Amino acid sequence: MGRRDGAVVPDAEFRSYYGRPILKKPVWKQPDVPLYLWLGGIAGTSAALAEGARLSDRPALERVARLAAAAGSGIGSIVLVHDLGRPERFLNMLRVFKVTSPLSVGSWLLAGFSTAASVSAASHETARLRPVGRLAGFAAATLGPPLATYTAVLLANTAVPAWHEAYRELPFLFAGSATAATGGLAMLAVPVAEAGPARRLAVAGVALDLAAEHRLESRLGMLAEPYQQQRPGRFLRAARGLNLAGAAGAVLGGRSRAVSSLSGLALLGGSLLTRFAVFQAGLASAEDPKYTVVPQRERMRARESQLA
Amino acid sequence: MSNRLSGPLDDVTGDAGYEAHPERMGFFTDTSVCIGCKACEVACKEWNFVPEDGLLLTGMSYDNTQQLDANSWRHVAFVEQTKPVQAPSPTVNTSASTDLGMPTVGLPGAQDPQAADNGDIGVRWLMSSDVCKHCTHAACLDVCPTGSLFRTEFGTVVVQQDICNGCGYCVPACPYGVIDQRKDDGRVFKCTMCYDRLGVGEQPACAKACPTESIQFGPLDELRERAQQRVERLHEQGIDEARLYGESPDDGVGGDGAFFLLLDEPEVYGMPPDPVVTTRDLAAMWRQAGAAALTLTVGVALSFVGRSR
Ligand code: SF4
Ligand code: SF4
Numbered sequence: 001m002g003r004r005d006g007a008v009v010p011d012a013e014f015r016s017y018y019g020r021p022i023l024k025k026p027v028w029k030q031p032d033v034p035l036y037l038w039l040g041g042i043a044g045t046s047a048a049l050a051e052g053a054r055l056s057d058r059p060a061l062e063r064v065a066r067l068a069a070a071a072g073s074g075i076g077s078i079v080l081v082h083d084l085g086r087p088e089r090f091l092n093m094l095r096v097f098k099v100t101s102p103l104s105v106g107s108w109l110l111a112g113f114s115t116a117a118s119v120s121a122a123s124h125e126t127a128r129l130r131p132v133g134r135l136a137g138f139a140a141a142t143l144g145p146p147l148a149t150y151t152a153v154l155l156a157n158t159a160v161p162a163w164h165e166a167y168r169e170l171p172f173l174f175a176g177s178a179t180a181a182t183g184g185l186a187m188l189a190v191p192v193a194e195a196g197p198a199r200r201l202a203v204a205g206v207a208l209d210l211a212a213e214h215r216l217e218s219r220l221g222m223l224a225e226p227y228q229q230q231r232p233g234r235f236l237r238a239a240r241g242l243n244l245a246g247a248a249g250a251v252l253g254g255r256s257r258a259v260s261s262l263s264g265l266a267l268l269g270g271s272l273l274t275r276f277a278v279f280q281a282g283l284a285s286a287e288d289p290k291y292t293v294v295p296q297r298e299r300m301r302a303r304e305s306q307l308a
Numbered sequence: 309m310s311n312r313l314s315g316p317l318d319d320v321t322g323d324a325g326y327e328a329h330p331e332r333m334g335f336f337t338d339t340s341v342c343i344g345c346k347a348c349e350v351a352c353k354e355w356n357f358v359p360e361d362g363l364l365l366t367g368m369s370y371d372n373t374q375q376l377d378a379n380s381w382r383h384v385a386f387v388e389q390t391k392p393v394q395a396p397s398p399t400v401n402t403s404a405s406t407d408l409g410m411p412t413v414g415l416p417g418a419q420d421p422q423a424a425d426n427g428d429i430g431v432r433w434l435m436s437s438d439v440c441k442h443c444t445h446a447a448c449l450d451v452c453p454t455g456s457l458f459r460t461e462f463g464t465v466v467v468q469q470d471i472c473n474g475c476g477y478c479v480p481a482c483p484y485g486v487i488d489q490r491k492d493d494g495r496v497f498k499c500t501m502c503y504d505r506l507g508v509g510e511q512p513a514c515a516k517a518c519p520t521e522s523i524q525f526g527p528l529d530e531l532r533e534r535a536q537q538r539v540e541r542l543h544e545q546g547i548d549e550a551r552l553y554g555e556s557p558d559d560g561v562g563g564d565g566a567f568f569l570l571l572d573e574p575e576v577y578g579m580p581p582d583p584v585v586t587t588r589d590l591a592a593m594w595r596q597a598g599a600a601a602l603t604l605t606v607g608v609a610l611s612f613v614g615r616s617r
Contacts (some may be wrong), residue, residue, distance in 0.1 A: 052612045
């Protein structure tokens with residue numbers, strides 16, 4: 001996207017065919033897909049958190065994290081199948097493996113992860129097949145972080161301007177959002193004495209989330225508008241408030257049960273709102289031909305002036 | 309990897325894995341001779357059994373089809389432009405084909421093949437039959453997780469309806485907004501370049517029906533040559549705004565299998581001025597996601613370091 005550094009506000013003059021959109025708006029449904037982004041993030045991060053909890057001997061944290069990984073990916077899979085136009089054909093997702101399709105990569109990732117996370121959680125709950133459970137837990141912890149960030153590529157690898165042009169920041173935004181939400185969940189569900197890592201994770205997640213979002217909005221120029229205006233803008237501002245409140249609670253009141261719970265809820269809510277905001281910002285940018293034509297024209301001008 | 313995801317690609321069909329295969333076939337839609345009869349839309353519907361797409365008066369000139377979608381695989385765009393005509397309007401030697409039934413008001417032989425002399429205000433009609441571009445680097449095909457979208461032996465891009473599970477990924481991936489989901493069916497549909505007709509040596513229904521040869525079908529290499537000659541001739545006739553769209557293998561999608569001669573900027577017809585196949589940036593995207601996943605892992609590990617509980 002060449003010379004766009006936020007300083008120059010591009011000329012919004014453009015021509016179109018009766019103001020109609022050039023792109024087709026994603027047919028992905030709400031709340032299905034934003035919900036999946038949120039659940040996948042929590043599940044993936046939780047699987048990694050569970051291994052840390054095991055190694056550092058925090059049984060309550062480990063239990064919550066293992067259950068969150070299994071439940072998050074399980075519900076996430078159901079939500080994704082529900083989003084298909086032909087849900088009965090969901091197994092076709094595993095018909096081929098294509099690196100050019102983030103959805104193909106993601107389906108395999110999700111299938112592997114949710115199997116591993118379920119086995120690990122079941123073994124941990126029932127205290128049976130310990131070695132298998134261990135191995136499964138380790139596998140889930142390895143697949144978890146990619147599961148939490150590949151969804152950014154899923155969105156970015158489209159022609160949707162606000163998603164595609166944000167491909168550098170979206171994975172970090174999603175990693176931050178997932179980390180904050182996972183920290184929040186553990187703060188909510190784990191006794192404060194064992195939740196130290198969760199609190200630190202929450203604060204780090206919020207920091208990463210805010211930094212990535214800031215970078216995205218300053219680098220994208222005109223394409224930052226869909227993230228700042230209308231409903232997505234309101235959602236992101238609310239998410240920022242919740243995230244900051246949650247992080248403050250983790251730092252200042254982490255030893256209090258009540259503050260921990262409230263902060264945890266705020267962080268979970270902040271992450272969910274972020275996912276909806278990103279999703280809807282994409283829809284808005286696909287619907288308005290301005291976001292297709294103006295940046296492309298600008299790109300062409302930049303190319304021409306480089307040649308000249 | 310770069311050549312397989314973007315940039316020029318000489319043998320798109322061979323690249324898709326075919327050993328011996330026919331020439332790459334394509335469409336050249338010369339909008340300068342389109343008369344807006346919509347014979348292509350009708351022929352396509354009839355041959356491919358495409359259902360009704362809603363009946364609506366839009367007020368967009370003669371265009372009630374509005375767009376390409378799951379139930380409209382050819383779409384004739386109508387643009388009415390008013391522009392001052394220099395008087396006296398020069399008499400131009402239009403070729404035989406440009407004279408075919410143009411909806412002109414007033415004297416024939418105005419400066420522009422789709423312009424009509426109407427006192428001191430000229431009304432210029434732009435009509436263009438849009439269609440799936442059958443991209444060299446087709447984003448829809450790249451992102452399809454089931455392998456339902458595939459490259460045919462003719463170098464075209466086709467959906468296999470028995471495999472598509474309606475995941476919808478191809479829909480926002482297409483830089484031209486072509487492919488779409490049929491709501492009551494769940495699967496996606498688009499132009500197949502009449503794959504069944506090509507298989508028996510017939511030309512696609514739209515090209516066959518087009519009375520002015522605005523839609524030309526043939527081996528892509530031949531069409532590109534013919535288009536070059538046509539645009540040069542129009543330039544000689546003083547029609548400077550004539551331009552080819554989608555013919556260059558150097559564009560963002562590696563060139564279109566269905567390309568156009570336009571008389572104004574592409575966005576005026578509802579087409580993107582500089583489309584890029586999204587997968588061109590995919591390697592960079594995966595790198596970013598990998599780095600973010602690593603950051604996340606390190607973050608989780610670090611959260612266990614330091615103060616005890
Ligand atoms: S125009 Fe769109 S639907 Fe047609 S081949 Fe290209 S990407 Fe696919
Ligand atoms: S909707 Fe069908 S054709 Fe499109 S990407 Fe999904 S499976 Fe492939």
